[in-house]
Amino acid sequence: MKPKLSEIYWPLRLTYGLVPLLAGLDKYAGILANWERYVSPMAASILPMSVKTFLHIIGVVEIVVGLAVLFGWTRFGALVAMAWLVAISLNLLLAGFLDIAVRDLVMAVGAYTLSMVAAERGEEFVPSFARSGARRLAHG
Numbered sequence: 262m263k264p265k266l267s268e269i270y271w272p273l274r275l276t277y278g279l280v281p282l283l284a285g286l287d288k289y290a291g292i293l294a295n296w297e298r299y300v301s302p303m304a305a306s307i308l309p310m311s312v313k314t315f316l317h318i319i320g321v322v323e324i325v326v327g328l329a330v331l332f333g334w335t336r337f338g339a340l341v342a343m344a345w346l347v348a349i350s351l352n353l354l355l356a357g358f359l360d361i362a363v364r365d366l367v368m369a370v371g372a373y374t375l376s377m378v379a380a381e382r383g384e385e386f387v388p389s390f391a392r393s394g395a396r397r398l399a400h401g
Contacts (some may be wrong), residue, residue, distance in 0.1 A: 263319070265380055266345075266381060267379050270375070270379065273371060274331070274375060275331075276371070277330050277339055277342050278327050278328070278330035278331035279327065279331070280327070281323040281342060281345075282327030283327075284323050285319070285322070285327060288316045288317055297313065297316065300312050300352065300383050301353075304335075304356075319396075322345070326341050326342050330342065335375065335384055336384055339372045339379065340372070342372040343369045346368050346372060349365050350362040350365040350369070
C-alpha cells in the first residue's frame with residue numbers, strides 16, 4: 262500500500278461515501294432539495310411507478326453505494342457511483358439542467374479517480390472478508 266496516496270484517497274473516499282449516503286437519505290427527508298423537480302418529463306413518462314416511489318428506490322441505491330464506499334467496497338462502489346452520476350447527468354440534460362449535469366459529470370470523473378487510487382493502493386475490487394479475517398487470524 263502506498264501511504265502518500267492517503268492525501269488523495271481519504272478526501273475522495275469520504276466525499277463519495279457521505280454524499281450519496283446523505284442524498285439517498287434526503288430522498289425521504291426532502292431537506293436538501295425537491296428531488297422530483299430534477300426528473301425529466303421524458304424519464305417520468307416511462308416510469309412504471311410514481312416519481313416519488315422511483316426516488317425512494319433511488320435513495321436506497323444511493324445509500325447502499327455510499328455505505329459500500331465507506332465500508333471497504335471502495336473500488337466497486339466508486340465505479341457504481343461513476344455510472345450512476347453519468348446516468349443522472351443524462352437525465353438532467355433532458356430536464357434542461359445543463360449546469361447541474363456538467364457538475365455531475367465532473368463528479369463522475371472524481372468517482373472514477375477514487376476507484377483508480379484505491380486500486381493503486383492495492384485494494385481488491387470486491388473484498389473477501391473471509392480471506393482477510395483468516396489472514397488476520399494467521400498473522401494475529
